[in-house]
Amino acid sequence: MAIEIPTLPEQLPNDAPRHVGKAVNRVEDPALVSGTVEFIDNCVLPGMLHCAILRSPHPHARIVSVDTSAALAADGVVAVLTGEDVRRWCDPVFTAPEGWGNYCMAVDKVRFVGEPVAAVAASSRYLAEDALELIEVEYELLTPVATPEQAMASGAPLVFEERGTNVMLARKYEWGEVDRVFAEADHVVSRRFRWNRVGANPTETFGCICQWDLADGTLTCRGSYQTPRFMGIGRAGSLRLPANRVRIIAQPMGGGFGGKGGPRGTDIAALLSRKAGGRPVKYIEDRMEYLLAGGGQSWDRYYDAALAVKADGTVTGFRVRLVDNQGAGAEGYGTISAAKPLAAFTGNYRIEAAAYDLTLVATNRAPSYPYRGYGPPPHNLVLESLMDCTARELQIDPAELRRRNYIRPEQFPYTVPSGNEYDSGNYGQVLERVLALADYPALRARQAAARAEGRLLGISVVNTVEPGVFDWNAYATVGVPGIGVPEGVKVALDVFGNVTVAVGFNLQGQGQFTVAAQVVADYLGVDMAQVRISTAASDVAMPHFGQGGSRLGVAVTGAILGACEKLKAIFTTVAAHVLQLPADDLVLRNGRIQRRDAPAHGMSLAEIAGLMLTRSDLLPAGVEPCPEATYVWTAPNRNAPDDQGRCRSYLTAAYATHVALVEIDRDTGRVDILDYSIVDDCGTRLNPANVEGQLQGGVAQGVGAALYEEYVYDAQCQPLVSTFVDYLMPTIHEVPMTRKDHFVTPSPVAPLGAKGCGEGAMHTTPAAILCAINDALAPLGKELLETPASPHRVWKLLQEAGSAIANGPTGTRT
Amino acid sequence: MSSKQRIEVRVNGIRHVREVEPRLTLADFLRHDLGLGGTHVGCEHGICGACTVLIDDRSARACLTLAVQADGHEVATVESLRAPESGALHPIQQAFVDAHGLQCGFCTPGFMMTTLELLRGNPDPTEEQIKEALGGNLCRCTGYQSILESVKLAAQRMKPGAPA
Numbered sequence: 001m002a003i004e005i006p007t008l009p010e011q012l013p014n015d016a017p018r019h020v021g022k023a024v025n026r027v028e029d030p031a032l033v034s035g036t037v038e039f040i041d042n043c044v045l046p047g048m049l050h051c052a053i054l055r056s057p058h059p060h061a062r063i064v065s066v067d068t069s070a071a072l073a074a075d076g077v078v079a080v081l082t083g084e085d086v087r088r089w090c091d092p093v094f095t096a097p098e099g100w101g102n103y104c105m106a107v108d109k110v111r112f113v114g115e116p117v118a119a120v121a122a123s124s125r126y127l128a129e130d131a132l133e134l135i136e137v138e139y140e141l142l143t144p145v146a147t148p149e150q151a152m153a154s155g156a157p158l159v160f161e162e163r164g165t166n167v168m169l170a171r172k173y174e175w176g177e178v179d180r181v182f183a184e185a186d187h188v189v190s191r192r193f194r195w196n197r198v199g200a201n202p203t204e205t206f207g208c209i210c211q212w213d214l215a216d217g218t219l220t221c222r223g224s225y226q227t228p229r230f231m232g233i234g235r236a237g238s239l240r241l242p243a244n245r246v247r248i249i250a251q252p253m254g255g256g257f258g259g260k261g262g263p264r265g266t267d268i269a270a271l272l273s274r275k276a277g278g279r280p281v282k283y284i285e286d287r288m289e290y291l292l293a294g295g296g297q298s299w300d301r302y303y304d305a306a307l308a309v310k311a312d313g314t315v316t317g318f319r320v321r322l323v324d325n326q327g328a329g330a331e332g333y334g335t336i337s338a339a340k341p342l343a344a345f346t347g348n349y350r351i352e353a354a355a356y357d358l359t360l361v362a363t364n365r366a367p368s369y370p371y372r373g374y375g376p377p378p379h380n381l382v383l384e385s386l387m388d389c390t391a392r393e394l395q396i397d398p399a400e401l402r403r404r405n406y407i408r409p410e411q412f413p414y415t416v417p418s419g420n421e422y423d424s425g426n427y428g429q430v431l432e433r434v435l436a437l438a439d440y441p442a443l444r445a446r447q448a449a450a451r452a453e454g455r456l457l458g459i460s461v462v463n464t465v466e467p468g469v470f471d472w473n474a475y476a477t478v479g480v481p482g483i484g485v486p487e488g489v490k491v492a493l494d495v496f497g498n499v500t501v502a503v504g505f506n507l508q509g510q511g512q513f514t515v516a517a518q519v520v521a522d523y524l525g526v527d528m529a530q531v532r533i534s535t536a537a538s539d540v541a542m543p544h545f546g547q548g549g550s551r552l553g554v555a556v557t558g559a560i561l562g563a564c565e566k567l568k569a570i571f572t573t574v575a576a577h578v579l580q581l582p583a584d585d586l587v588l589r590n591g592r593i594q595r596r597d598a599p600a601h602g603m604s605l606a607e608i609a610g611l612m613l614t615r616s617d618l619l620p621a622g623v624e625p626c627p628e629a630t631y632v633w634t635a636p637n638r639n640a641p642d643d644q645g646r647c648r649s650y651l652t653a654a655y656a657t658h659v660a661l662v663e664i665d666r667d668t669g670r671v672d673i674l675d676y677s678i679v680d681d682c683g684t685r686l687n688p689a690n691v692e693g694q695l696q697g698g699v700a701q702g703v704g705a706a707l708y709e710e711y712v713y714d715a716q717c718q719p720l721v722s723t724f725v726d727y728l729m730p731t732i733h734e735v736p737m738t739r740k741d742h743f744v745t746p747s748p749v750a751p752l753g754a755k756g757c758g759e760g761a762m763h764t765t766p767a768a769i770l771c772a773i774n775d776a777l778a779p780l781g782k783e784l785l786e787t788p789a790s791p792h793r794v795w796k797l798l799q800e801a802g803s804a805i806a807n808g809p810t811g812t813r814t
Numbered sequence: 815m816s817s818k819q820r821i822e823v824r825v826n827g828i829r830h831v832r833e834v835e836p837r838l839t840l841a842d843f844l845r846h847d848l849g850l851g852g853t854h855v856g857c858e859h860g861i862c863g864a865c866t867v868l869i870d871d872r873s874a875r876a877c878l879t880l881a882v883q884a885d886g887h888e889v890a891t892v893e894s895l896r897a898p899e900s901g902a903l904h905p906i907q908q909a910f911v912d913a914h915g916l917q918c919g920f921c922t923p924g925f926m927m928t929t930l931e932l933l934r935g936n937p938d939p940t941e942e943q944i945k946e947a948l949g950g951n952l953c954r955c956t957g958y959q960s961i962l963e964s965v966k967l968a969a970q971r972m973k974p975g976a977p978a
Contacts, residue, residue: 026911029919033892033903033923034852034892035852035854035892038851041845041851201954203918203952204920205856252919254856255917255955257954287856287862510917511917689960692914697956698957724857729954731949731951735959738957
């Protein structure tokens with residue numbers, strides 16, 4: 001039986017005011033504000049030990065010896081783990097590209113500062129850390145590989161000797177007649193960009209409790225796991241266990257944003273449990289560990305990029321060369337990060353041809369990991385900055401240049417040169433609304449007045465497309481083993497008609513439990529208070545993926561609706577039997593199976609569920625006494641990529657335009673955001689407050705990436721950032737309180753018309769701020785093409801401009 | 815390892831007498847010795863503010879305070895906010911729920927305890943005063959806008975004479 005998933009909220013079988021589409025209070029929140037949620041460090045198991053990890057102080061060194069005898073004899077210590085145990089018991093973690101994975105702990109040599117070298121399990125964390133000081137490690141220092149340039153030089157030291165090179169992956173894509181459009185262009189606008197490392201830094205670091213049952217060879221891991229099933233498969237691989245003997249129990253998470261890490265910490269705690277006779281071992285990463293070596297460093301990128309432009313401002317081609325410093329290994333699936341821009345390579349524009357030349361390089365920086373958006377935030381910064389450079393060179397207003405190049409509403413569904421299909425949109429409409437919301441003419445007047453006073457004000461009008469609801473097909477051409485993106489649920493009614501939805505993921509902050517409760521309540525015609533959402537452990541949950549790729553709100557909605565459609569069929573069969581009516585005469589409405597022509601005649605779902613569970617004598621033959629249904633949703637209509645990576649990869653294409661006003665302090669180089677407006681369209685807003693929270697949160701992270709945050713390393717690959725005193729997270733003073741409005745163009749292909757919306761602001765904000773800074777600098781003939789635009793970088797440009805003015809105009813660009 | 819010291823500390827109105835190591839942080843004492851897990855630890859170096867509690871009604875970082883320093887003092891944690899029997903939320907908690915002032919909720923106890931201190935001293939704060947008070951707390955999820963709205967809503971509801 002083909003299941004049809006409702007594509008609009010109006011199709012839900014309910015006349016009561018719907019929960020879907022309203023900013024209802026979140027079901028997660030009463031426990032969260034009470035402080036009673038079981039974040040992993042709040043969990044305690046009987047006999048639990050505590051793990052502390054000794055980390056390498058060197059970026060590149062051979063391990064000559066590790067002496068753990070004194071640590072083993074120390075107070076409270078039960079087990080010590082070293083690389084020798086790991087070599088004996090483990091395989092390196094999965095990676096993409098394949099073959100660039102590390103073991104959970106250094107074996108033979110260390111490849112970055114902070115890499116685990118040994119670990120201790122003791123009766124308290126304090127005693128475990130005491131014991132670390134007693135471990136003697138002798139290192140033989142090796143020359144570090146600090147930069148991609150060094151890594152790619154002939155005769156460079158090798159980060160992974162067995163690979164014979166430091167280049168993890170080199171791949172060229174060409175879509176359309178790129179050489180021709182560049183040859184025929186009236187202008188070619190090209191720049192080099194540098195995006196320095198930033199990262200997720202959720203407020204809760206990674207943590208887990210692992211217990212290795214030595215009797216039956218089953219490993220149970222509780223922890224702050226973003227993608228539980230994926231994590232379980234990975235652990236089965238690295239720890240050489242059958243996958244059905246790894247149970248992952250996802251606890252609520254204090255944020256994630258892709259950069260939660262976890263594989264190394266989990267494997268280390270698991271192995272310590274194995275050495276400690278099966279006692280549970282807790283590992284809670286501290287912030288310094290996270291900053292040094294957690295899953296929190298992303299996007300260390302060098303771009304060479306160009307637009308081909310006709311005299312009238314029509315952009316016809318886009319070429320990008322990316323060199324990505326992945327650090328010491330690809331355990332964070334670096335290829336995905338580099339390849340994700342294929343899903344929206346040419347942004348909002350009708351650019352006919354494009355080329356992408358990407359090189360992933362290994363160095364002795366920490367391995368990089370996913371972060372909100374995965375690849376598009378830096379890519380969009382490059383594209384949108386080049387649009388602004390073009391606007392300046394052609395003396396066209398940046399909003400007008402974008403307007404001229406937009407994909408037009410009648411062109412949807414629209415296939416971009418890199419292959420993905422955008423489902424729907426009206427970019428011009430969003431642009432006009434945000435220009436009105438920001439009062440763009442007034443901003444320009446304010447800028448002109450400020451410039452006349454010698455002040456540096458800048459304005460940007462920046463837009464992006466957010467590929468939503470990801471699928472692995474996009475990555476099949478870059479060597480990524482597909483793990484699948486099913487999202488499965490079980491919807492169950494109890495004997496009283498209460499509803500429980502079992503899901504495979506846990507809370508991370510986006511409010512998916514609330515969305516799930518809204519959707520199921522509307523379909524089954526119950527109050528949200530009658531619904532409970534519960535996380536199943538990975539061994540019994542339906543196939544699932546969890547948070548990632550702007551997908552879960554859409555995916556869990558599809559899964560619940562699919563299960564509800566199955567329930568409707570079962571309940572209709574039972575009601576038809578009990579009421580002695582043909583099933584075709586019955587419909588589901590407002591929580592009742594009732595006669596189409598006489599709604600008073602029918603049964604409530606609670607009555608049917610109760611009957612099914614308690615009176616098998618009244619059931620029709622062949623119907624199980626089970627008012628429950630499962631459904632596993634995945635995006636429909638996906639196809640395999642061609643040799644240039646082209647395929648329908650991301651189901652939905654939300655989009656937004658941001659208008660920012662910034663001012664640069666001439667004396668200090670400090671940038672202040674004076675005004676910020678957003679108009680977006682992510683289709684149906686299942687819970688508008690959740691959507692606004694995702695937007696504003698993305699803005700904050702974008703502000704951090706654009707202005708403050710940076711993982712700084714010295715020339716020897718020593719990290720200079722190890723605390724929040726060095727890694728500057730934006731506070732309430734730095735993040736603009738934004739003005740927001742929106743349109744709703746329901747996705748024609750997604751459940752209830754909702755599009756993925758968790759990452760878009762992170763794709764847009766860094767570009768919006770950098771473009772506004774460059775608009776401010778334009779009168780000085782200077783451009784900043786590096787992030788973050790920290791005061792010292794801006795100040796240096798101002799100094800150069802000042803001396804240039806003093807020495808006569810030169811018009812140099814940096 | 816080091817000799818333990820006897821401390822007497824009143825936490826959320828309950829008197830505790832314990833022997834603790836001098837190096838034990840107040841955060842670990844609250845979380846692991848007393849089982850009050852609502853005080854979360856985000857950085858352990860005093861920047862993020864997730865572990866903010868009140869000591870004698872003044873906000874303090876529980877990660878930078880040693881348990882022995884709380885000897886003879888009164889500590890209030892997020893667990894003190896909710897009504898003990900009915901479970902009714904404190905107006906600050908309810909305001910954070912109603913104004914969607916949290917996402918993952920990990921930093922929220924620190925924000926709420928800071929808000930409690932602010933509103934006790936200044937029942938009608940301006941937006942700038944709210945920002946000044948909350949400037950030492952990091953939130954990675956919300957972008958702060960809904961937190962600002964939550965505090966305004968709490969202030970409005972807690973003003974003397976406001977409808978219950």
